[in-house]
Amino acid sequence: MNSQSNDLLDQPHPSADHLDLLEAEALFILREVTAECRHPVMLYSGGKDSAVLLHLAYKAFHPERIGLALLHIDTGHNYDEVIAYRDRMAERYDCQLHVRNVEDSIRKGSVRLRHPLESRNSHQSVTLMEAIAEFGFDACLGGARRDEEKARAKERIVSVRDEFGQWEPKNQRPELWSLYNTRVAPGNHVRVFPISNWTELDVWQYIQREDIELPELYFSHLRDIVRRGDILVPVTHLTPANQGETVETISCRFRTVGDISCTAPVASTAITVADIIAETTQCLLTERGATRLDDRASDGAMEQRKKEGYF
Amino acid sequence: MNPLVHQALHTETIELAQNQCLSGLLRFITAGSVDDGKSTLIGRLLYDTGNVAADQLASIQATSQKRGLAAIDWSLLTDGLIAEREQGITIDVAYRYFSTARRKFIIGDAPGHEQYTRNMVTAASSADLAILLVDARKGVITQTRRHAYLAHLLGIRELVLAVNKMDLVDWQPSIYRSIVDEFNAFVSQLGRHHVQAIPLSALNGTNVATHAEAIPWYDGPSLLEHLESIPSRRDADQTPMRLPVQRVVRVMMGNGANGATEKEFRGYQGTLASGHLHVGDEVEVMPSGQRARVTGLNIAEQALQKASADRSVVVSLDREIDISRGDMLSDPIQLPRVTKGITADVCWLSEQPLQTHGKYLIKHTTRSVNALFDDLIYRVDVNTLAHEAAPESAVMNDILRVKLKLQQPLFVDNYSDNRTTGSFIVIDPVSFHTVAAGVII
Incomplete structure (x- = not known):
């Protein structure tokens, strides 16, 4: 063989593995948006996808501190430990944290509930749009992924929203190569999804590789639940057991963490990230199929929410 | 085509893959109309590699039954928007993800009807490989030529000619071979490509994810074997170094304690578009034409000696040059x-x-x-x-x-x-x- 082949054999393999490529793509997107947009912000919920995004932002800006503020739209129905985790992370990464409450939109009348215990998840869109107007954000970065849901598979990485926050799936900008068009008319903004191309498994593998801290809810713990069909509903003050239902204490974890009223845990004994990766590899159900009380309403539930300005 | 030729082509591909970069990620597009069985092929690939979850399968089974279909309509898996499901059409480019033990795949799935050129160009821009679907009963049609041209225009040099519905022509080798010959004759006019032709049946899953023992005259790879073994972006690593600057970082390092002076760190953030960059390399800065040596390559705290194409890094140089976003660091010998x-x-x-x-x-x-x-x-x-x-x-x-x-x-x-x-x-x-x-x- 010629000398070139020998060279190749002697050197470490030049190709990057898939996590390196996904990371590089996300860093590129984060840098493009912060270079081109006037007032970008990162939506931060304390969930695993936003934990990964915050870590990526740290790597994108390094050695500068993260040049983005964080925005959390708090439904008031979050687990205390997630809120504590959120505040801890904002402090650790030295980021300014803005919190806007759905409760305030309810008080103002821009959000109206049908009944007091109704899920506030879809109402976040209203509070988010109010916050965007208040601060004048022109770009909102989020941790949504295309593999989460069929409507999300059609979403661009940089996606234009009008002043009502509407997503128009039929009227999206074509997105080619890695040439992102971040320009918008005044009053409009872009939603940016740097981890669009990541799957649930990629996220867990990256969390393991980078040793990213997560709220304890993601790991196996004992919790009171009731079984409704194939869903495990956590017993909380917002989702109490109905009469006649049997409350069980089981070992479980959350695959997605959001509003208490719409996320359900899965039975699990995984106590480490490696355990979770093993379970994810073998899992037969989609991330949302097993755990979301809101996407089950209909096949188009996510698309409908997105059209209304949901992330 | 001589089966030995198939065998030889495949062996060559695998050797290429081992000697060059077999990245853990391959991006490909599928081109063809609904009639050619594109959705079925994608559905098959996802299903046979264990990438369709039980709740997804149950949901599309139920809908298929409700519509009175005998078999599963795999397009239900990929059509994501309400209007698409109502009208049975695909509106926009959708991205799908699946992985095997060997590789992660990103499929850019572009619809086959109106606005096709626009959608296919969009999907092809980031792809390493294109699967062009042909219905064995119809052979190479105008659309096949259009797809091949657009794939070529967007720089895709790895083509798969998937001759589908071979079961409907009784797996006759003569039909397959004449389609392959006609396609190769057309594609060779466009420029240099590597074409892998594969006879298959997406509906039955023959030669998609599993090797078809039943086709004695075909010795080549199954579609999945081929996708798992071809190198991705082998060009980008071997072209001259280019690094478009995204952001310039300036921070004060050191805290001034014990009389130590604060020193400004200046770094240039960007993604390596092509080639390699090593610490110690000389680079030319476009457009000023000034040259400098690389003193550091970082991904956050991680200091690298070398970075290759597609990595997002922070570069520091041995002297202060006026560099801003939109400038480019380049190989000084082979300039753009x-x-x-x-x-x-x-x-x-x-x-x-x-x-x-x-x-x-x-x-x-x-x-x-x-x-x-x-x-x-x-x-x-x-x-x-x-x-x-x-x-x-x-x-x-x-x-x-x-x-x-x-x-x-x-x-x-x-x-x-x-x-x-x-x-x-x-x-x-x-x-x-x-x-x-x-x-x-």
């Missing part, structure tokens, strides 16, 4: 062209026709400049590949050879040499829409 005029093949993407006297914005790497369409040389008929000279304007889905005049210089390579420094998008400065995409000739 610095030019205020480019010739390009452009695909018009917007419903608003081209305004020949209007000013447009061009985004090329991390640099945006004003531009005018100086000359419309010809339009390509994507069905016949014939050139229509001197078109008046351009409408959506048109492909044109144009000359552009730029207000500021760009640092460019030919698209055939470098997909990052050879590509650009055109932005309307009034609506801010992305109205066209171009590849530099």
